[in-house]
Amino acid sequence: MRLRNIIKYSVVSYALFNFNMTTQAFSLNDAAHQAVSTNPDVLATIDAYNAAVDDINQARAGYFPTIDLLAGIGHEQTDSPGTRATDDNITDLTRKEFTLSLRQLIFDGFAVRHTVDSNVASAYSAFYQVQSVVEDISLEATEAYIDLIRRQKLLELAQQNLTTHQRIYDQIESRSNLGVGLKSELSQVSGRLALAQSNVAAATGNLHNAQTNYLKVVGQLPAESLDEVANQSGALSETAKQAIQLGIQSNPDMKSRNKDVESAQADYGVTKSTYYPQINLEVDKAYQDDIGGVRGRDERFTAMVRLRYNLYRGGADQAAQKNAVNLIEQAKNLRAQTHQNISQDIGLNWNGLKTVQTQLPYLQLHVDSSEATLAAYRKQFSLGKRTLLDVLDSENESFQAKQALVNANYDHVLFEHRIIGGQGRLAKILESQARITAPE
Numbered sequence: 001m002r003l004r005n006i007i008k009y010s011v012v013s014y015a016l017f018n019f020n021m022t023t024q025a026f027s028l029n030d031a032a033h034q035a036v037s038t039n040p041d042v043l044a045t046i047d048a049y050n051a052a053v054d055d056i057n058q059a060r061a062g063y064f065p066t067i068d069l070l071a072g073i074g075h076e077q078t079d080s081p082g083t084r085a086t087d088d089n090i091t092d093l094t095r096k097e098f099t100l101s102l103r104q105l106i107f108d109g110f111a112v113r114h115t116v117d118s119n120v121a122s123a124y125s126a127f128y129q130v131q132s133v134v135e136d137i138s139l140e141a142t143e144a145y146i147d148l149i150r151r152q153k154l155l156e157l158a159q160q161n162l163t164t165h166q167r168i169y170d171q172i173e174s175r176s177n178l179g180v181g182l183k184s185e186l187s188q189v190s191g192r193l194a195l196a197q198s199n200v201a202a203a204t205g206n207l208h209n210a211q212t213n214y215l216k217v218v219g220q221l222p223a224e225s226l227d228e229v230a231n232q233s234g235a236l237s238e239t240a241k242q243a244i245q246l247g248i249q250s251n252p253d254m255k256s257r258n259k260d261v262e263s264a265q266a267d268y269g270v271t272k273s274t275y276y277p278q279i280n281l282e283v284d285k286a287y288q289d290d291i292g293g294v295r296g297r298d299e300r301f302t303a304m305v306r307l308r309y310n311l312y313r314g315g316a317d318q319a320a321q322k323n324a325v326n327l328i329e330q331a332k333n334l335r336a337q338t339h340q341n342i343s344q345d346i347g348l349n350w351n352g353l354k355t356v357q358t359q360l361p362y363l364q365l366h367v368d369s370s371e372a373t374l375a376a377y378r379k380q381f382s383l384g385k386r387t388l389l390d391v392l393d394s395e396n397e398s399f400q401a402k403q404a405l406v407n408a409n410y411d412h413v414l415f416e417h418r419i420i421g422g423q424g425r426l427a428k429i430l431e432s433q434a435r436i437t438a439p440e
Helices: 002-017 028-038 040-063 111-177 183-218 240-250 252-275 316-382 388-422 426-430
Strands: 066-078 091-107 278-291 294-308
Touching (some): 028 111, 028 183, 111 183, 111 252, 111 426
Antiparallel strands (some): 091 278, 278 294
């Protein structure tokens, strides 16, 4: 009766939580693609990247001429020596003017070139930031997916353990009712049965938490059937040093920091341009009629090369240059910090992977040995050579050994994907990259 109640609770609870769950089987690639395609952080970084590309086009406009049109008509009242020399001291005229101007930059101390370089570097930084966020979301989806499968396996083990304890309880209860069993044995198995029921309840709750996290990360409820996660050992480097070096080279965060340094250095070049004169070609065509109290038309055309050179700006140029130097140092320090973080993350996950690899054969041996011991104890108990407590302890050891093996197997796969994610290669393997192109 107790077994039926606990299984009924588990099944009903699981079914209620998974109401409207998609019936189509999903793979890890599907989950990662779904997470990336709907995540607002990814969409926001793509928008930021598009804006950075537009900044490049704005900066490049400085290489091209500007053309301005000025036109106007209206009333003008003039009181000047010229109008006073006539009979009318004040002259009222309808003023008309039209001017077409062209300005072409010839030299500006390389300000436009450095601005373009800065914006290109910033756009590349934003481009790599998109990749970085995609890598983060892909890894989050991987962790949620693996944790969900792990919790399903652990719940299955807990339910199998409960079934076994319920079967033992029924046997001992039957013997006790026939007067051939000890009350202490019934008390022992009752306690272990309660523990098995508690384990099922805990495993069910952990599975629900994993499903909730999966929904948050992936953006939809998990499928009823999830494919197992493929082993990625073939994609790993041979040593930790090689893994870290690859991470420094290919991690998009590191690439973004490199571009931030380039952008800051180009901004420094912009500040130096103020120490040079600015030279422009200026072409103007002007038409005026009834201007300044003089009746009649006045047309003028000028084509001039003009030089403007600021001699003093109150120290603003020097302050801007010092500010640019500080920003370069800041960008370099942030790059160094990113270098350290990548090295640490890959190193820690590499150590975790190697530890689990060392443990797995022993954990498998523990499972095999505990299963063999359990089978022998069951047989010996039926012959009266083992106590019920021996069998229950052996059952518990077998259950814990299987749990440890399940956790180690999924930890192994998780460490592999974390290392690949730290190197910026996970999205490519899972085919979850953002569909954007690098700036030109």
